[in-house]
Amino acid sequence: MLELRDIEAGYGAVRVLRGVSLSAAAGAVTCVMGRNGAGKSTLMKAIMGLIPVAAGHVLLDGNPIEALPAHQVPRRGLAYVPQGRRLFAELTVEENLGVGLLVRRGDAGLRRHVLDLFPRLEERLDQQAWTLSGGEQQMLAIARALCLGPRVLLLDEPTEGLQPSMITLIRDTVLRLKAEGLAVVLVEQRVEAVLEMADQVVFMANGRVAETAATQGLAPDARQFRDHVGI
Amino acid sequence: MGFWPIFLLALMEGLVSAAVLAITAAGLSLVFGVMRVVNVAHGAFFMLGAVGAWFVTTYVPGPPALVFLAAMILAPLCVAALAALADIGVLKRLNYNADATIVATIGLLYILEQGALSFFGPSARPVPAPFSVRIQLPWFGYSGYKLAVVGAAVVLLALLWLAINRTRAGLVMRATQSDREIARAFGIDTDKVYAGVFAFGAGLAALAGVLVVPIQQAYYLMGEGPLLMSFIVVIIGGLGSLRGTLLAALFIGLSDGVISMFFSPTLTEILATLLVAFVLIFRPQGLFGRGAA
Numbered sequence: 001m002l003e004l005r006d007i008e009a010g011y012g013a014v015r016v017l018r019g020v021s022l023s024a025a026a027g028a029v030t031c032v033m034g035r036n037g038a039g040k041s042t043l044m045k046a047i048m049g050l051i052p053v054a055a056g057h058v059l060l061d062g063n064p065i066e067a068l069p070a071h072q073v074p075r076r077g078l079a080y081v082p083q084g085r086r087l088f089a090e091l092t093v094e095e096n097l098g099v100g101l102l103v104r105r106g107d108a109g110l111r112r113h114v115l116d117l118f119p120r121l122e123e124r125l126d127q128q129a130w131t132l133s134g135g136e137q138q139m140l141a142i143a144r145a146l147c148l149g150p151r152v153l154l155l156d157e158p159t160e161g162l163q164p165s166m167i168t169l170i171r172d173t174v175l176r177l178k179a180e181g182l183a184v185v186l187v188e189q190r191v192e193a194v195l196e197m198a199d200q201v202v203f204m205a206n207g208r209v210a211e212t213a214a215t216q217g218l219a220p221d222a223r224q225f226r227d228h229v230g231i
Numbered sequence: 232m233g234f235w236p237i238f239l240l241a242l243m244e245g246l247v248s249a250a251v252l253a254i255t256a257a258g259l260s261l262v263f264g265v266m267r268v269v270n271v272a273h274g275a276f277f278m279l280g281a282v283g284a285w286f287v288t289t290y291v292p293g294p295p296a297l298v299f300l301a302a303m304i305l306a307p308l309c310v311a312a313l314a315a316l317a318d319i320g321v322l323k324r325l326n327y328n329a330d331a332t333i334v335a336t337i338g339l340l341y342i343l344e345q346g347a348l349s350f351f352g353p354s355a356r357p358v359p360a361p362f363s364v365r366i367q368l369p370w371f372g373y374s375g376y377k378l379a380v381v382g383a384a385v386v387l388l389a390l391l392w393l394a395i396n397r398t399r400a401g402l403v404m405r406a407t408q409s410d411r412e413i414a415r416a417f418g419i420d421t422d423k424v425y426a427g428v429f430a431f432g433a434g435l436a437a438l439a440g441v442l443v444v445p446i447q448q449a450y451y452l453m454g455e456g457p458l459l460m461s462f463i464v465v466i467i468g469g470l471g472s473l474r475g476t477l478l479a480a481l482f483i484g485l486s487d488g489v490i491s492m493f494f495s496p497t498l499t500e501i502l503a504t505l506l507v508a509f510v511l512i513f514r515p516q517g518l519f520g521r522g523a524a
Contacts, residue, residue: 048416070415080416088409091402099406102399103418148417 001026001183002047002078002152006056007066009046016042018207019056024152029174029184031194031215033229034204040187041083043204044154047185048080049073060152074103079150083157083187085141089130093121096129096140100147107149114143117173135166142173152183159193171196191220191231203228236370237492245488247377250384251443253480256461257391257473258435264471265408265428266327271336274458275343276314276433278451280306280440282351285358285449299361299445306441307434314433318426327425340454347451355453360445380442387438388477395473404428408471460487463503467510469520478519 002024010016016039024030032040045051047058049070058066060076068076079100088096097111104110115122118139124132129140138158145153155174159167167190174197178184188194194201195215203211203224210228218224225231232240259273283306284299291298317339325331364375395401407414407424415421439457447453464483468475483503490499510517 050412050416069420071418071420074416074418082413082416086410086413088406088413090409091405095402095405098402099414099417099419102403144417 001061002185003059003062004043004047004056005059007043007046007053007058008055009042009051009053011042011051015054016207017046020204020207020209021056022202022209022212024183024185025199026151026183027178027181028199029178029186029197031186031188031198031201032204033187033189033194033201033225034210035228035230038204038228039207040204041156042207044080044082044156044185044187047154048078074148074150077149077151078154079145079148079152080154081141081145081156081158083160085137087129087137087140087144090128092126092128093132093140094125096144097121097147100144104147104149107147110147110149114146117146117176118143135162135169138162138166138170142170146177150182152185153177154185156187157189158186159188159190167193189229189231191225191229195220232370238489239368240371240373241489241492242485243373243377243488244492245485246381247446247484248487249481249484250381251439252457252460252464252484253388253477254384254439254442255436255457256464256468256476256480257388258432258439259461260465260468260471260473260476261435262429262432263465264473265404266322266425267329268322268327268332268429269329269336270429270432271333271458272317272339272343273336273432273436273461274454274456275340275347276310276436276454277440277457278347278449278454279310279313279343280437281358281444281447281449281453282347282440282451283309283437284441284444285351285356288358295359296361303438303441307437310437311430311434315426315430318429322429323422323425344451344454351449351451353451355448355450357448358444374446376445380446383442391435392473400427459500460503463507466507466517469517472517472519475517475519479517 004020004022007017007020008015020043022030032043034040042051046053049066049068053066057064060078065073065076088099097114101107101111120136121139121143124136129137132140142158158170162170171193174184174186186198195218198215200212200214201218202209205228211224213224255277259270262268262270284302287302287305288298291301321335321339322332325335360376362376365372366375366378395404403419403424406417407419407421411421460483464479465476468479486502487499490502
């Protein structure tokens with residue numbers, strides 16, 4: 001469904017990604033791991049068109065999308081949950097969801113589906129996003145992205161800074177989305193969470209793909225985690 | 232007249248100042264709030280509104296009220312179109328860099344003022360009010376047009392609040408204001424939002440210029456006072472906070488009316504500037520702005 005071929009991207013003259021290739025299939029979770037500065041978040045931004053792709057291709061169902069303006073990318077079926085959530089803080093929960101629904105012209109069925117996934121948000125619809133707890137903010141960030149009705153969901157460190165019960169909730173949500181047929185690309189640093197959610201792990205180092213492995217054969221203390229993540 | 236009638240007159244004059252100031256400053260506040268651009272050319276857009284009103288009322292034949300209504304529509308639309316061109320042609324090319332856009336809008340201010348001087352001339356020119364009704368109070372008579380300006384401002388600002396808080400365009404604008412990059416990731420064409428907001432802010436300034444021109448006169452440097460007062464209002468109210476801007480405009484406008492009546496208009500500007508200094512020292516985000524997290 002989503003395929004990256006030799007992506008090169010960065011900020012201004014600084015090249016962060018140097019020939020990254022990976023693919024994410026429908027109904028599967030692809031996890032991207034690596035040390036700080038490996039280029040994981042930059043990769044997410046490059047896929048979404050938020051930073052220019054200098055070389056290579058981002059293919060969605062075989063069609064290149066790397067040259068599209070960033071605001072056109074979500075219309076093609078990609079949604080992004082950024083690191084640190086980056087909610088529209090002054091807007092209410094309802095309004096944050098409303099921004100997600102703009103592309104779908106306020107699809108009421110989709111809104112209902114998203115609120116069924118996160119019933120707690122329904123109790124907080126009139127609250128401003130910045131007043132929510134960390135876990136609720138993460139729920140909202142995912143819910144807002146799902147309001148785009150995506151086929152590919154990019155999640156950048158969704159469990160960062162959350163308590164264990166919230167991590168479980170996020171994990172269950174990702175597994176449910178996977179079962180619904182979404183292609184999920186996940187940046188995650190918790191090995192246990194990765195092994196529970198992902199089908200394959202792409203290990204990045206210095207802006208390149210160092211290694212790709214199926215999670216089926218990976219143990220929590222596998223060499224790859226030590227070599228590429230430092231765990 | 233005794234003290235209280237004079238005080239009432241001062242308050243009414245202050246209310247008119249506050250009304251015009253609120254419309255002007257709301258445009259400046261919107262532009263800064265959404266785009267983080269300090270628009271020094273805002274006063275020139277105010278002046279162009281007034282000059283545009285003079286052109287329309289001078290050259291378009293018809294009943295004065297209808298012609299003035301046409302000026303209220305045409306002048307802000309033309310100024311908004313000019314501002315959109317300035318955004319696309321200049322500000323966007325500077326990538327909305329905070330420092331560069333200040334310099335660019337200073338340049339734009341001079342170009343527009345000198346352009347007005349060249350085509351409009353150095354003389355102040357009167358524009359007749361669309362109607363002449365005098366409201367007779369027990370102590371003095373008062374211009375019906377001035378009260379209409381206050382009413383128009385209240386309606387306009389209420390519509391503005393509704394547009395920002397209750398419409399799809401307002402939601403798009405607030406999302407862009409909150410996080411431009413993430414707004415793009417949700418399908419919002421932020422370049423169009425920026426051009427639209429800059430045009431809309433300029434249109435508001437121009438509309439304020441149209442409303443005020445029967446009270447003052449059209450003059451190519453008439454935007455400088457409103458520009459200074461708008462900055463004062465926006466800083467006191469909180470940069471980007473519309474509610475703060477409106478309350479600060481009311482406070483500054485009423486103070487202007489009272490202090491000008493009993494003391495001197497210059498004293499108003501001195502006190503307002505001092506107030507800005509205190510706000511910047513003790514509450515830099517303004518009275519209603521949110522501080523950095």
